[in-house]
Amino acid sequence: MKTPIPVFAVNLACRTERRRSIEEQFAGRPEFRLTVVPGIELPNGPWALWQTFYGIVQRAARADLPFFIFCEDDHVFTPDYSPQFLFDRIAEADALRADILSGGMAVTRCPVQVSDHLFWVAGFNGMQFTVVFRRCYARILASKTDEGYVTDIHLGNLSRSLFVTHPHISEQREFGYSDATTINNEDGRVEGFFRRARNLLQKLSQIRTFYAATSAATIEAIRQTDVSGMFLPAYVVNLPERTDRRAHILRQFEGRNEFDLHIVEACRHEYGAVGLWQSICKIIEKAEHDGEDAVLIVEDDHVFTPAYERNRFLRQVLLAGAMGAELLSGGIGGFRNLVPLPGGLFWDDWFWCTQFIVVYRKAFRTILNARFGVRDVADEKLSALLTAKMVTVPYVSRQADFGYSDVTEGNNTQARILRHFEESTHRAGHYLYAIGRYLSGHAIEEEPVDRLTPYLSQPGPHALQLGCGHHLLPGWLNTDVEPTYGAAFLDATQRFPLPDGSFRYVFFEHLIEFLPYRLGQKLLGECFRVLRPGGVLRLTVCSVERLVQLYTRPDDEAVRRYARWNAAYYSPKTAQALANADGCPPPALVLNNFMRQAEKEVLYDFALLRDQLTAAGFRAVTLCPVGESRHPTLRGVEHRPPYVAPEALSFENISIEAEKPL
Secondary structure, X not given: OOOOEEEEEEEOOOOHHHHHHHHHXXXXXXXXXXXXXXXXXXXXXXXXXXXXXXXHHHHHHHHOOOEEEEEEOOEEEOOOOOHHHHHHHHHHHHHOOOOEEEOOOOEEEOOEEEEOOEEEEOEEEOOOEEEEEHHHHHHHHOOOOOOOOOHHHHXXXXXXXXXXXXXXXXXXXXXXXXXXXHHHHOOOHHHHHHHHHHHHHHHHHHHHHHHOOOOXXXXXHHHOOOOOOOOEEEEEEEOOOOHHHHHHHHHHHOOOOOEEEEEEEOOOOOOHHHHHXXXXXXXHHHHHHOXXXXXXXXXXXXXXXXOOOHHHHHXXXXXXXXXXXXXXXXXXXXXXXXXXXXXXEEEEOOEEOOOEEEEEHXXXXXXXXXXXXXXXXXXXXXXXXXXXXXXXXXXXXXEOOOOOOOOOHHHHOOOHHHHHHHHHHHHHHHHHHHHHHHXXXXXXXXXXXXXXXXXXXXXXXXXXXXXXXXXXXXOOEEEEOOOOOOXXXXXXXXXXXXXXXXXXXXXXXXXXXXXXXXXXXXXXXXHXXXXXXXXXXXXXXXXXXXXXXXXXXOOOHHHHHHHHHHHHHHOHHHHHHHOOOOOXXXXXXXXXXXXXXXXXXXXXOHXXXXXXXXXXXXXXXXXXXXXXXXXXXXXXXXXXXXXXXXXXXXXXXXXXXXXXXX
């Protein structure tokens, strides 16, 4: 490796003690060429750091550096640092087509170990020692902003090729103050972040090593096992009076002869969580008595996902048992960390939800001997009791939402469970991405520097979605400031990195409301610029006009339906206590629920948006029913979350279309 490695350390002139510290760290280390860069000073510290970092990347790009190291002036080398270790990690990361390699992170998101000394991460915090590779320069420089970003978080949005060394070779020194957040001024807080992150990577590495001991012959033998005649004892927990749930769960298992299904009357207790635990123990006692090696315990709100496949799941049950599992879950509503294992299995450190769990014999006594108190819940208790916990990914099970929970009061709010599973599924997708790209044995594809230009060079509708979130429209260019897989980065508050007149359609929903009025007008101007003459902008917002109807048209049936749904969705107990004789909640409760959840910067009505669109140059501004349009490409483009009732979406939202004149 060519040395010395260029290092750019950021320092504010007034912070002489930090300058001395960073110069001491690099003194006597000929493998580095240190340049101290004066930090840009702004009222917003994180924005100032981004602007300084951006200038350094410009400098590196002009010099055509293959990589450089960006340092903050609170960096310190750990005892694990050595020049050769750093050189080897840079070469290894470069071979993996890395954009970013960190010497140590305060927080890692979804870390996946890809070699003995490297972890891939979905996102991170900590910029004190960061190798930036040339292949990332263009992506960084394309995200120019008048203001700024939080640098480490923004890099996680720009790139899917982020790595950290294991062990850490860099951490932060505490100076008693922080530009990022005043919370970090607390003595020992920053060091605690790095200590926990370092310990986590060590733990995950040990788990990976432990399960790697499972022989390839054993894994292959299970993959080839004929499971056509195999079945699993399955016990469904149900209260007899809950006939809707009983009918639901019987439909789920209809025709699935791989399960020997039994309905078990749930144990009753004034605390629902205790009743569930007692029910689990009753099933395990029977399984132990019957000499079962494993038993499937199912809650009556379980739903099979499209990922479920009989033979694959049965082989996963066998494989998990061969690797020493105590528990295998078919799907979880939340987790902290996963470790990839063979056969679509993952070790799991902690989880939510027990609607579909295989419990193995080795865990029977541990569970039956455990003390369970009125403050405990089953998933957290099992997480604490058992160490060999596994989950199938993609999930083969999720929970149905019946609008109430015996376990956690918070889950009585409608759709909370569905939201848990949606977020958990998205997080699990990070692990699937890392496996597919770095652990599958396939050739490593470099992240495209530019997703925008190739899209425009292809035939198609040339349709742009802004602020897509996880809602990707097929055939569209889906963009977001925090893009998911399959989407491109685009900050809708800045000038779009797109040529004039390049799109036939532009669409966004629930985006402009979160921007100050000034930026909202700028957004509409950019949409106008990138549309072709005759092109159409469609936008969907929450309408203040509809909310006013809570007072002006309280007897309208649509208003009443929305009010009842809103109250049941956000505050069921309060709504029940305050409802009038015919079950309608007070308008003020409904309005407060909306405002608390919406967190909007600006509330719009049709007239205000029409004026803004006209000012931006649009004509033929029309109000459209949500999901409907005279343009086929724009029909049904709105996201319809399964946890929001269709009538609520129709009531709260308005859709508007506007054309760019020919």
